[in-house]
Amino acid sequence: MGTIPTQEKPLRRANSSFHATLKDVAKLAGVSTKTVSRVVNHQDEIRKATRERVQAAIEQLGYRPNVLARSLIHQRSNTLAVVAWGIDYFGPSRTVVGIEQQAHELGYSLFLSLMDQPDGGDSEKILDTLITHRVDGIIWAVPEVGDNRSWLKSNPLDRLPPIVFLSMEARPGLAVVAVDNCCGAKQATQHLIDQGRRKIGIITGPLTWWEARERYTGWQAALHQAGLPTSSSLVFEGEWTAASGEQGMRILLNQEPDIDAVFASSDQIALGALGTAHRLGRRVPQDLAIVGYDNIPESACFWPPLTTVYQQLTDVGRVAVQTLHKMIEANRQLKTLEEATVTMITPELIVRESSLRS
Amino acid sequence: MGTIPTQEKPLRRANSSFHATLKDVAKLAGVSTKTVSRVVNHQDEIRKATRERVQAAIEQLGYRPNVLARSLIHQRSNTLAVVAWGIDYFGPSRTVVGIEQQAHELGYSLFLSLMDQPDGGDSEKILDTLITHRVDGIIWAVPEVGDNRSWLKSNPLDRLPPIVFLSMEARPGLAVVAVDNCCGAKQATQHLIDQGRRKIGIITGPLTWWEARERYTGWQAALHQAGLPTSSSLVFEGEWTAASGEQGMRILLNQEPDIDAVFASSDQIALGALGTAHRLGRRVPQDLAIVGYDNIPESACFWPPLTTVYQQLTDVGRVAVQTLHKMIEANRQLKTLEEATVTMITPELIVRESSLRS
């Protein structure tokens, strides 16, 4: 039916990706744009004949709807954003995978925004960009370090889209999903106590990190409960790295030569600690037990295989998106979500050779 | 001056994130929307008085422009997408970081799309979603495995946005950025030869992977050139994992007891190989040299520290985005980009103890 429109707009660029519109399809099929829209969205009843004609036109032109236009009308972009730091490390990357999967399953597309530093300096700019893109919600996957949440005070929350925070101290009014680091560390330490260890050191992560502090607290709690010492000569504040584990182990062994176990706050730290132990001639686990944290895939093949704490980080990501989704839906219906918006996930101890008194 | 519009639209939801529009700002400032638009975009000359009035209104309402509307007009979303697999592994996650940084610096926002499996099954659906979002370009960061590029044949490239592929065999007409895996493996193997090793085995990655095959080829090339054997009893096809490295090492030592070096195609594999070597009483590096590939942060603290091949993966990501950006710009000006669209990045050998005949 198309009224010979072939030459009306002569140049549709060959190479560049040209996009057919509803109008193009409508003209080709000899119907109105609204009808094409109906076909595309499977709305209403359409006569079989016209539907087929429209579908043929869609096919022929390679038509794909433009969600930007759609979002404009619906005031909803079907888009979420992750703001993250450190996705080149094990934990954050796992979390992001969980976020992406769950977002995908719920029909959202996902923006990825990385911070340069965990100090939170870029926060406002990043938020601005995301708001500008009209994301329906945000997952704040930057670990809490120092006061890198200070932007929260200066930004009126009601001008921001719903946000779910990961790995941070629970705060009233904020939705948080986190692993119970304290519990994980307590489990690890308790396990060492159960194995008969009595002088148990710790190499912490940087204590500006909330997670590092929580793990430190868990270690303390377990020892207190067992009436064992937690003196400062048993504590070394490190980075998360293996190098720092090497150094920490050296210092601890120097300060407390008869230490018989060490809780390393990350598997990398544990790896470094293992190295120093070997070099200094301490047998692991006979003389010295070592437990790590994270369960990175390599830890099963350390020498000896490492006992460690496994956090279901993919689940953290998934739960975060589920929570966010609920918040978005509630918001849309002008309800305030009144359920608990703080979810704590309990980690699990993986026992391997490095801590066993065989 | 706003004609007492205070009660016109009475309910602007308290909790939900309401967005002021140009119209709102215009009304409040007593100007036209176009003028506000000009202020926002720093276009034209605006009288200082009006500019300040507009800016005050913007401030007061917390106005943020809506890029969706903007994109609709400009036919350009300022948005890129990464399609990736395995970002919970070291290599891909580093690459994604590079991509995000460069995209950010060039003013793009970034969609993240993950495949479930590297087999390429979801490719078409993912592409559909991205086209629907009118991304300006795509980075295909899924490693080439088997024929997971087959969707390329059935999809007319001129209906897709510009795409840059990572880690794949160069193909005419496609933009590719990759690390020269063959060269890296050759360097590693040559280094072993230079150290006086004569019977050099290899544990490969899964040979369905292009990268694994390239590394295998590099190992072969170096040995051929030196007139050393590459018999199949020196080859074990593994996975990328440490477990597979353990197994591979056991089998190689069984098949060729006097093997004096092994090139492991990933640091994880190397870690496993080290473990087996220790368990079987081979001293590394005295009896057996081991070289890895990837330079994961932990490898410096393996026991002994691992010689390995360092790929600047962040650069791969950055270069990919730069290339993509050029393609997009060229496309926009209807030029065909005629420069080389294949970039090979040469990796670098990091020598540590595990390969040194001390």
Added chain:
DNA sequence: CATATTCATGACAACGTTGTCGTCAGCGAT
């Protein structure tokens, strides 16, 4: 003083969709 020129601003259409409402054909009931 009249006219030309610049400057600051506004009216309106357009981007590609979808929601609302209207239209018109066909059909059964009266």
Added chain:
DNA sequence: ATCGCTGACGACAACGTTGTCATGAATATG
């Protein structure tokens, strides 16, 4: 034949911007 009803579809406005062009005031020019 008239009426009402339903089913299939179209016209038009709207979403929030920006580009084009027009407008009118202020300034410069003769």
